[in-house]
Amino acid sequence: MKVKIDPELCTGDEICVQICPEVFEMQGDKAVVKMEEVPEDLKDSVKEAADSCPSEAIIIEE
Numbered sequence: 001m002k003v004k005i006d007p008e009l010c011t012g013d014e015i016c017v018q019i020c021p022e023v024f025e026m027q028g029d030k031a032v033v034k035m036e037e038v039p040e041d042l043k044d045s046v047k048e049a050a051d052s053c054p055s056e057a058i059i060i061e062e
């Protein structure tokens, strides 16, 4: 599973960082992914972050 963030859509509310700090971090006023390929044990957390993102900026590729 791969994950990325559309910087045009991200509003920087940090919700994804709070849910899954292993994968997401803030860089200035935007969130970025620390790793493109998501390890098995973090998949559920990344999916939860994507579901929780108010601007649907988190893009998951299975």
Ligand code: SF4
Binding pocket: 005, 009, 010, 011, 012, 013, 014, 015, 016, 017, 030, 031, 052, 053, 054, 055, 056, 057, 058
């Ligand atoms: S939850 Fe969505 S809008 Fe909020 S910081 Fe993360 S990617 Fe950006």
